[in-house]
Each structure stands twice: as C-alpha cells, then as structure tokens.
Amino acid sequence: MTALVLVEHAGGAVHDATLAAVTAAAKLGAVHALVVGDSAEAKAAGEATAKIAGVEKVLVAGGPAYAGILPENVAPLAAQLMAGYDAFVAPATTTGKNVAPRVAALLDVMQLSEVVGIEGERTFTRPIYAGNAIATVESSDPKLVLTVRATAFDKAAPEGGSGSIEDVAGPGDSGLSQFVGLDASKSERPELTSAGIVVSGGRALKDAATFEQLIVPLADKLGAAVGASRAAVDAGYISNDFQVGQTGKIVAPSLYIAVGISGAIQHLAGMKDSKTIVAINKDADAPIFQIADIGLVGDLFTIVPELTQKL
Known part of the structure; x- marks a missing residue:
C-alpha cells in the first residue's frame, strides 16, 4: 500500500502536523508527499x-492556482493523483x-476522520462522543481518505x-475561489498545537x-503557548485562534495548566x-479535577500572580 500525504507548510517550512501525518502514513506502507503552493514556496517546501x-x-505542484492551498483547486489535483x-x-x-x-x-x-490509531491496512481507531469513547472502524472502500x-x-x-x-500538473484553477492574501498573527511564543507547555485561561478570569x-x-x-476555553473566547477575552477543545484545537503538551477552567466535556476533549x-480553580467539585494530575483549590487571582513571581 502506498499513501499520499498532504503537506502543510508556510514560508517553505513544513508544519509539525505534517510530520505526524507522515508517521501515521508510514504505518500503511510507502509514503509519498504532495506539496502545493505558489511556485517559489512550493519549491522550497x-x-x-x-x-x-x-x-x-515528493510531488510538487506549483503555481498561482495552488497558492494558499485552496481546497477547491487542491482537491481535484489530489483526486487525480x-x-x-x-x-x-x-x-x-x-x-x-x-x-x-x-477528495x-x-x-x-x-x-x-480524526484517526488516532492504525491497527491494520484498513482498520483504524478514532474518538467519538467528544473523545469519551474510541471506535474501531474498518473500511471496505477501494481508496482510503484519512485525517489523522x-x-x-x-x-x-x-x-x-x-x-x-517530481513536478506534477493538475487541473489548475477551478474558478471557484481566489487566494487574496494571508494575515497571520505573529508571536514569539510556541504554536499552540505543537507547544510543550500550554497555559489556558477560562471564563473565571472575568475580562x-x-x-x-x-x-x-x-x-x-x-516559555509556554497560551490557550483558552470556549467560554473565554466567546466572552471576548482572547481570539478564537487560542481556543482549546472539541470545536477548537487539540493539544497534548507535556504540561497543561488550566486556570479558572471548570472542565466542560468539550474542553476536556481537546486537552485530556x-x-x-x-x-487551578476555586471550585473543588469542578470536573477538571477529575483528570488533573495536580489540583490546586483556591483563588486564582492570588495563586497565579504568586506562582508567576516564584518562577
């Protein structure tokens, strides 16, 4: 079996998520990679x-049609390949x-979708019910399409x-969408999904x-990335780029510090x-303490500044 991996990149640098996808694809067999983008960026990536x-x-498709990895243009190319x-x-x-x-x-x-384990060429495990159960599924389709x-x-x-x-050519511009530009936020902190330490805040932070x-x-x-619960994002404390959870980003750092987060099932699905x-929470009965390795019951407005000072 041979797998084709979609490569995500920016500025010619390959994203960490792609490295994990390569590991997953290698469990199926030989690994080939598809790189798309404008000509210069695709070549570097x-x-x-x-x-x-x-x-x-590595199959490289470069050109204006593939700038920004527009799905309307990339999917027909991938399906063709x-x-x-x-x-x-x-x-x-x-x-x-x-x-x-x-595709x-x-x-x-x-x-x-969301495959977390590869048990065989056509047998996979994936979370269901917000990660509270793991389903084992087997595909009978002639071609496999996975997100991992x-x-x-x-x-x-x-x-x-x-x-x-190897350079490849595809259908090109479908005429359905156009890449105008990318306004990406820049930060000296680690990227949330690949950070080794994440500090997340919840609604209890007030504003x-x-x-x-x-x-x-x-x-x-x-030296940690910043995260947030959906309640904090919905309240306008921080942008949704930082949301951790079922409808946000999935993280698995070495250390996750949850400050003022009660632990709704949707949030736990993204960080457990x-x-x-x-x-850190003043409510001793908060669900977050059920999965926490270390729990500190108290006023976060006192504890967090003291912790920061002592570090």
Whole structure:
C-alpha cells in the first residue's frame, strides 16, 4: 500500500502536523508527499519535505492556482493523483479538514476522520462522543481518505530523508475561489498545537484585561503557548485562534495548566491527552479535577500572580 500525504507548510517550512501525518502514513506502507503552493514556496517546501525521514517521493505542484492551498483547486489535483495511490492522508487541521472531504467526495468514498490509531491496512481507531469513547472502524472502500490527529502520532524526523522530487500538473484553477492574501498573527511564543507547555485561561478570569494580566506573564515565564476555553473566547477575552477543545484545537503538551477552567466535556476533549495536567480553580467539585494530575483549590487571582513571581 502506498499513501499520499498532504503537506502543510508556510514560508517553505513544513508544519509539525505534517510530520505526524507522515508517521501515521508510514504505518500503511510507502509514503509519498504532495506539496502545493505558489511556485517559489512550493519549491522550497518540496525540498524540505524530501528531507523528512520516511518520505520516498515528493510531488510538487506549483503555481498561482495552488497558492494558499485552496481546497477547491487542491482537491481535484489530489483526486487525480489518487489513481496511483491507495490512501490519502492529511493532518486533522483546518487545512486538512478542508481538503480531505472534497477528495473523498471526488473519489466517492467515505472519509475516516480524526484517526488516532492504525491497527491494520484498513482498520483504524478514532474518538467519538467528544473523545469519551474510541471506535474501531474498518473500511471496505477501494481508496482510503484519512485525517489523522497529530497529537496521537510521533513526529517524523525532519532531517535524514532523501526522497526524490517530481513536478506534477493538475487541473489548475477551478474558478471557484481566489487566494487574496494571508494575515497571520505573529508571536514569539510556541504554536499552540505543537507547544510543550500550554497555559489556558477560562471564563473565571472575568475580562480580557485580566486574562492578559494573569495568563500571559505566566506563559512567558514558562516559555509556554497560551490557550483558552470556549467560554473565554466567546466572552471576548482572547481570539478564537487560542481556543482549546472539541470545536477548537487539540493539544497534548507535556504540561497543561488550566486556570479558572471548570472542565466542560468539550474542553476536556481537546486537552485530556496532555502528559501532566495542572488545574487551578476555586471550585473543588469542578470536573477538571477529575483528570488533573495536580489540583490546586483556591483563588486564582492570588495563586497565579504568586506562582508567576516564584518562577
């Protein structure tokens, strides 16, 4: 079996989620990678992808039509290439979730979403009911289309590979969408989904100013990424780019610090695989304490500044 992995990249650098997808695809068989983007960026990303351990071949499609990895243009290309592949694998990120369903529709097969385990060539495990149960599923479709949860697989080594690079051409511009530009937020902190430490705040922080005053200094002291519950995002404390949970980002850092987060099931679905969970909450009966490795019951407005100072 040979799998085609969709590569996510920015500025010629391959995202960590792709490295996890390569590891997952390697469990199916040989790994080839698909890199799309404008000509210069696709070329740089293709060269970087060829160095990833385990990647045998890199297919590069460059040009204005593929700038921004527009799913309306990328999916027909991927579906066309799938004539020579058994599986299409994409990270379960915003981009992957945008492209993979379209590929599945064009191939007339069912997509397997949020795969966390590969038990065989056609047998997989995936979370259901907000992660409270794990389903084992088997596909009988002639082609497989998977999105894989990056936190469930180790990252492939970004160096050490020597894959060949091949230029490919596809249908081009579908005329359905156009990439105008990318206004990406820039931060010196680690990216949320790949950070080793995450400090998240909840609705108990009262407002955006308090969130900034308490959570950000603690995160900076620890070199951590900042996260938030959906309640905090909906209340306007911070933008939804930082939301952790079932409808936000899935994280599994070495250390997750939940400040003023009660632990609704939707939030737990996004962070319960963290190696060590620390919860700070004044409510001793909050659900977050049921999964926390370390729980501190008390007033976060006193505890967090004191913790930050002592660090």
